[in-house]
Amino acid sequence: MSSQPVQGLPLLPGSSFRDATKTAFHRSQTLGYKNGFAFKRLPTVGIGGTRLHVNQLSQAELDELSNKRPTLTYGQPKQAPPADFIPAHVAFDKKVLKFDGYFQEDVPISTEEHFRIRQVGIYYYLEDDSMSVMEPIVENSGIPQGKFIKRQRLPKNDRGDHYHWKDLNRGINITIYGKTFRIVDCDAFTQTFLESQGIELNPPERMIFDPYTELRKMPLRMYVTPSDFDQLKQFLAYDKKVLRFFAIWDETERMFGEKRPFIIHYYLADDTVEVREVHERNDGRDPFPVLIRRQRLPKRLVEKKGTFPTCVLEISDQEVLEWYTAKDFVVGKPITLLGRSFFIYDCDEFTRKFLQEKFGISGIQPVDIRKPPPEEVKQIIPPYNGYGFLDDSLQNCFSLIPQAPRKNIIKMLENDHKVLRYAVILESPNPEDKKRRFVLNYFLSTDMISIYEPPVRNSGIIGGKYLGKTKVPKPGSPTDDPVYYEPADFTMGATVEVFGHRFIITDADEYVLNYMESNLESFPPAVVQSMRDHFAPRRAAAEAVKRLASGEPDKQEMEAVVEQLQEHMRRHNYLPDSNMQAAFLQQDQDGSGLLNKAEFFSLCDHFKIPVDDPLFKKLICLCSHGESQIRYPNFLRVFQC
Structure with missing residues (x-):
């Protein structure tokens, strides 16, 4: 086998050979740093530092690719048809x-x-x-x-x-x-x-x-309270149970000091105390209800040096020897809370029951702290000097700057322009004064009286205003509390004394009687009856004149004549015809109840009425309306048996 590795063979089983001469198998670093930030980069060499032949382009090739534009083999593409519009x-x-x-x-x-x-x-x-x-x-x-x-x-x-x-x-x-x-x-x-x-x-x-x-979805926990007393047991036993004491803070010894009411709340659940101020209307103080917030209040503190800064440190259990408890609050004794002395004068019913059941304190009675009323100084009003009205003069005694006396506005509005007028004469031994006539006006809105004398020519007396509008006291009434004349004092023939002059009432306006009858509860029956008796003849004459002007007969005389005619007809067995009334109504076509004398006498001849009889003549005279007409309904009453 050659020492050089075989290149270009596929990586298949049996086709790959290991290079025995290769000793380095490390991989190149792909993590780099730039400006303090890590970034990923592609490897430049392969495993062991070998040169990579795949995906390795030179800088010239990269520049050529960046400037190269793609070309289409078969020309420009066809534009696709636009899609249908869908709203x-x-x-x-x-x-x-x-x-x-x-x-x-x-x-x-x-x-x-x-x-x-x-x-x-x-x-x-x-x-x-x-x-x-x-x-x-x-x-x-x-x-x-x-x-x-x-x-x-x-x-x-x-x-x-x-x-x-x-x-x-x-x-x-x-x-x-x-x-x-x-x-x-x-x-x-x-x-x-x-x-x-x-x-x-x-x-x-x-x-x-x-x-x-x-x-709320969690199941309720079941607690077992230990039998020994602890704070939790105290809270559960006395929760929402508060002792209420009523106290005052007396600082009257200071300048502008006063007694200020407070309510002391003692919470049995945690032995805390709260002091709340009771505000009164227009007391001039800002509405801050809490004087001492709810907290435990110390009763005795540990003795410390004068340099200890207690004003800036909170009080802890190490500085307190004893705290205030419920038995320290006693009705009728003072108590000092944070340097302020409060006097407890009462408590509520729940506090009384609790103190009696817990500490055996019974018979708690409230202490009366009300100030004794000042001695009433009776105002001495000087006697009336006679100048002006008494109400106006009294205002000088009530204030430094006199105010106008109060008026009954409702009475003035209801009785505005209502005046009772009386005709009076002057009672005087002088013969010339007996012929003088006066008009006395009583103003219902102000209860004032004025007297006017109508001028009479060649009488030797200048008429006009005799007395201006003023209140007239009754004779014999005290000066400091006078009784003034009222409308009930004016009757026919009564004497009215006006500042030493005596006037007798002889007549009055009919408005006076109408006012009395519309206000019967304000007048004695005798006064109303005397006024009615005085106006009875005048009213009867007026009724008669009114009756004559309207053409109506006297009812009493008419009834008497009708009764006489009916008795006369019964004695002579005169039977009236049943069609008589229908005939008269048929003749009265306009339904006015009047017929002219020709038609009336024609109907009387038809029904054979003896109009020549003196009684019938008198009845026809009473039924006459004017000179040519007759009221036939009154005439037909004779034939209605």
Whole structure:
């Protein structure tokens, strides 16, 4: 065998020979470093440093290949016909990309969970680039679940752009309407579609589950509480049991000091104390309810040197000899908490029962801490000097700057422009004054009185305003509390004394009687009856004038004449015709109840009515309406037996 290896033989069993002269079998290094970074490179030599004859091109060959362009043997290729246009709603019909994700929701009002993980499915519809978010239903979650965001095009930013399937990938966050969703994975179709479009998908992430929901799925643990007393047993026995003491912090010895109410809470579960301030309305203090936060309060501290910086160090068990306990809080005694002295004056019912059952303290009575009322100083009002109204003068005694007295606005609005007018005469021994006539006006809105004297020519007396609008007190009423005249005091013939002058009421407006009858509860019956008696003749005369003007007969006289005629007809056996009323109605074509005298007397002759009889003449006179008409319904009443 030749010492040179046989070249060009195929690598087949029996065709390969080992070179016995070869002693080096190392392989060349393919890892290189450039600018401090490792990179992979092709080997330059073979095993043992032999020269490689395969895939080895010179630099000239490489340059030639880089500049060479491919040529076609059979000429230019033919252009393929364009594909048919397929719209998106047909090409991507029922093709939906589905991503799995979640978002985190804060739970601020729960003590068991601070946040909540809610899993969602994000669907992207390729046919119209719309999206929807669906939340799977979790049993007993207590949250409305299902469709979270309805199908629509979702905005991506403030510029009006919308989310596209190119914006979706695994392991990214997307914000939709202020909520941030984390996409963790997608289904197989979505992965195949995105990869076919040249999108490199991020590796999938692990779905995060809600910790509170997972905790509820765990079985309940069974604990066995040891029999000896410990903190856990104390917590389980006295959880949510609090002693409440009512105290005050008295700092009246200081300048501008006051008594401030507080509530001391002693938590039996961990022997902690909390002091809360009781705010009152308009007390002028900022609404900070907690004076001392809930903590264990020391009762006796370890004696230390004066240089120990206790103001900057927290108190630990090494510095405290004794802590405050429930028996240190006694109703009726002061207690010092962190340098502040509080006086406990009461407690609630639960605290009373606990102190009695635990420590045998019974008969706890609250301490009265109310300030004694100041001695009432009676205000001495000086006597009325007679100037102005009494209400206006009293305002000078109530304030340094007098204010206008309060007025009854409702009364002024209801009785605005309502005035009662009376005719009065002056009671005087002077003969000239007996002929004088006055008008007294009572204003219901202000209870004031004014008197006016109508001027009379050649009387020698100047008429006009006799008394301006003012309140008139009754004679004999005290000056400091006068009683003023009221509408009930004005009756016919009553005497009204006005500042020493006596007036007698002789007449009144009819409005006075109408006002009294509409407000009977405000007037005595005697006053109303006297006014009615005064206006009775006047009203009767007015009724008579009104009746004469309207042509209606007097009812009493009419009834008397009808009765006389009916009695007269019975004595003479006069039987009326039954068709009489129908004939009169037929003659009255317009239905006015009136017939002219010619028609009326024609009907009377037809039914043989003795119109010449004096009683019938009187009845016809009463039924006459004007000079040429007669009211026949009143006339026919005689024949209705």
